Amino acid sequence: MKFFFYLTKNHPGLPAAEAKALIKAFDGKVIKEFDNVLIAEAKGLKPERLALTHFSCELIDEAESVSNLDLAKLSSFPFNSFSVEAVKLTEKPVQSTQIIKKRVGSRIKGKVDLERPEIVFRAFVSHDKIFLTRQISKYSSVEERRVNSRPFSHPASCQPRQARTLVNLSGIKSGGKLLDPFCGSGGILLEAASMGVECTGLDLDGKSVEGARENVEFFDLGESVSVEQADFFEWSGGEFDAVVSELPFGKSSKLFGRTKKEVFDVEKVLDHLKPGCKAVLVAPEELEVPGLQQFFEQRIHKSLSKFVHVIEKD
Ligand SMILES: C[S@@+](CC[C@H](N)C(=O)[O-])C[C@H]1O[C@@H](n2cnc3c(N)ncnc32)[C@H](O)[C@@H]1O
Secondary structure, three states: OEEEEEEOOOOOOHHHHHHHHHHHHOOOEEEEEEOOEEEEEOOOOOHHHOOOEEEEEEEEEEEOOHHHOOHHHHHHOOOOEEEEEEEEOOOOOOOOHHHHHHHHHHOOOOEEOOOOOOEEEEEEEOOOOEEEEEEEEEHHHHHHHOHHHOOOOOOOOOOHHHHHHHHHHOOOOOOOEEEEOOOOOOHHHHHHHHOOOEEEEEEOOHHHHHHHHHHHHHOOOHHHEEEEEOOHHHOOOOOEEEEEEEOOOEOOEOOOOOOHHHHOOOHHHHHOEEEEEEEEEEEOOOOOOOOEEEEEEEEEEOOEEEEEEEEEOO
């Protein structure tokens, strides 16, 4: 299937990296990339997973004008009600979005429902092309597990959109095993588990362990998550398909007597990763790490940035 991803511009480089990591995880390939658009081909990919994409869609056809689009393809989708939307990708689109909406809409049999359509056909219009798509998912869908909707949180709790981006960067698939060695209130575990990933979380702080368990139960994700109270540096669990974590950095996330240098040493993290798999580690500063593949700044708010390190084990 061909996918059309319309990415946000939230953090430089991150939306495209997140989508590409997911495409790669499903053995797909990017066919085209321009502005904040990615077009890709992949089988079995679940685009609902993406946190930094406005719209994930199935690409139905593309043409220079609406009269050259194969609108007969739209009748192959089963639906009772529909809506047609159009998004300008550029200041001067090749054809007016109003005309495109009207012409596409007039060729579709079924009831128009602008409030709750069963299917949304979305045209994306660049300076020289119209991309006709069927919408699969959109940006707002990860908000239900926001920090203030959880029974337990602390100042360092990770919001779902951030956590989801990190899990996706690791390229882990549903059914894979993920470790968060510093899980705190479980922000990363919640998102990974909601994607069908089996999760192990560790934290040395007893209150955080209880809180993470409470959060996991609250969202009915208990079956795929285990949370242990343990000092990661003394822990001898097995190897995982991904390690995704926000490292402790003092202040609201305790270091338990260790220095930042000790805690930011990623060798121990790599010991728990299977070869060829990825660790995605967040720190308040840029770390010097072996096997660094990608590095991003994730701006949380005006005065706070987190630094995302993607490391692949040989
Ligand atoms: C930045 S916070 C994690 C926040 C988490 N992502 C969340 O959503 O709540 C880091 C966590 O590491 C824990 N921690 C610090 N040293 C640890 C150690 N040696 N072993 C395990 N956990 C540790 C702290 O208690 C803290 O909860």
